[in-house]
Amino acid sequence: MTAPGPAGGRGGEPAGAAAAPAPAGARPRRIRPSRFEVQIALALVLAAAVPLGAALWLASRLAAENLALGLNPRVVARLEATPALYGDLFQARKQLYAEQARALARALPRDAAAIPAFLEAAVRHTPRLRRIAVIDARGEVRAEAENPEPNPEGEWREAPARVPLGAGETLEAVFAVEARFFADLDDARELAEGMAGVEALRAEIQQSYVRAFALLLGAWAVAAGLAGWWLARRTTRRVSDLVRAVRELARGDLRVQVRVGPGGAADEVGQLARAFNTMVDEVRESRDRIVYLEKISGWQEVARRLAHEIKNPLTPILLAFQQLEAHHRERPAADPAFARLLADAGEIVREEIGTLQRLVDEFSGFAKLPEVRPEPADLGEFAEDFARTSPVEGAAVEVARAAGPCPVSLDRALMRRVLQNLVQNAVEAARPAPARVRLGVSRARDRAVLTVSDDGPGVPPELRERVFDPYFTTKAEGTGLGLAIAKKIVLQHGGDISAGAIPEGGSRFTLTFPQREAPPPPAS
């Protein structure tokens, strides 16, 4: 039956289509930034611009104040005044020396013979006097004395003072000026010149600092903006993926999935993506369930009509034939061949009517599947009950239960029928050998799982979806209703059934049911 409604064709979708549900994230990346990205980038820029502006203003203040501190105009002025101070010092020294020379000239003895001794004494007693001489009009030295001791103040420079003595004679006194004065003066001058130069460039230096600071800040802001954009993009891209996936979902694509990146899997966007994927999965599953159940009920209606249409003529056919036979018994014909023909035909008619009768029974059994009335039960106990009390001919059924309870809601009678169909199929698949069927009960997260596996040839992979279609069978005598009935019942339990294989090659049917309530949490 093909029922391609708007939601049709989903449940029985070929396996190939399910192989690649393109995740929304795998679409070609768009370079154009999303609105969200633009908003975040704008916020970043705004958030950066205000403190940067303030920082720039502060920097200019700082540069100005620093320069003012380092370039105190009073310091510069003091430094520039230093050479003049030395000038004053030199003046004072020169005056002092001139005064001392004049005093010595006044005390110079008249007696020429006493002069050398006087000069010796003067050199010894006058501080900083290094040499003294009396020079005549012709420039010849008449008497002189020199201090042999080293100058107590270290290196020195000559500071001569001359006093005319009359008659063309001169008293020449050479005093010592500390050489370090000149070194200090040079030093101070260099420093003052440097300071004056920097002072002249003060405004430019401040400006250059502000410019440099602005440049560094700008570079910093660009780097921060890029980093922020990169970080934001990681999030916004995932949000955009989600938006796209939701749009696709709205368009009716229930296979859409959002990529949950490995990096941001733990954050809210990752959680949202995961929740979205789960939601889409659940929606798809329940829709598949509804579609299948609709399809099955369509087939059930067909089966009901068919059973009715076939069943009605069967009795008149049989009655008519029986009348024919009765008539022949009363007046047996002379023709023995006719008698044999009638006997053969009677056999055929009865057999075929019997077959049709069985078919009608199966059809109406399928058509009148009772409503599911689930009751609380334990899946493991149910499986063990089944193995114990419902022996299927030619099958050895064993149960493997996971430890602990497995509470579910079951309609025991209908579920028993499901298991009977599955075990019957296993028996038929293993024929002529006896079938070995294993029932496995376990829990997987919030689901209870029942597996039915056998050691037969298994279901070929390409048929694993189709075996659940009504009237699909590979057997000469089969109706193809066993698995359809099983699936309908399982779906009505809120569960699901799928065909698979065990590693050894036998088939494995997996039935999942919602757990009635979460098992008590394991003691930690």
Place this chain on the structure above:
Amino acid sequence: MTVRAAAGALPLALLGAAALALGGDAVPVEAGLEARDGRLVASLDLRPAFPDDLRKTFANGLTNVVALQVALLPEHGDAPSAVFGRVLEIRYDVWEERYVVTVRDAASPAGRQLTERSWAGLRRLLSDARDLDLGPAAAVATGSWVVQARVEVNPVSRELLERTREFIANPPSGVRGGAPSRSVLGAMASYLLHGSDGGDSRLFAARPFTAREVRTP
């Protein structure tokens, strides 16, 4: 070598090529023009450039620099046909009590030294700008010409700029006696540091002349 002393070492041509702003605010000065060995040689009386209040500056014992740029321009036009540069460093020696002047120009790139005892003498020496070589005399054979002079006292020299750059790129570290440290901000600031156009600079111009007014020996 001190900062200002070094200022004299910069290429005179560069100094001379500095823009000579033309304008009506040039102070008129007297000029003498002479053709000597085929060259036009000017002398200027720059007394208005050195007023008495410069005395304190020049006597401060620091090296003071006077940069003199002289240009020969056509009367109507602003492209100088010849430029002459001269740098004078003046330092008052407080021990010897006299001005020591070092003059550098194309004729004596290494500098020649003069000494002067008094401010009046120094002022005369500075004002009397002679031997200003303004190129071949034949250049002024036709038309009327103007001699302009720019006098800058203690200009911001390229050398000073360099020294200041070096100074802010490697600021003395805060630690006492520590070596200067390289600073990123300072290095950038030094890179972005430009000289100022400002400074004490004045423009002088002699009245226009023609070839007939050029004396020949």
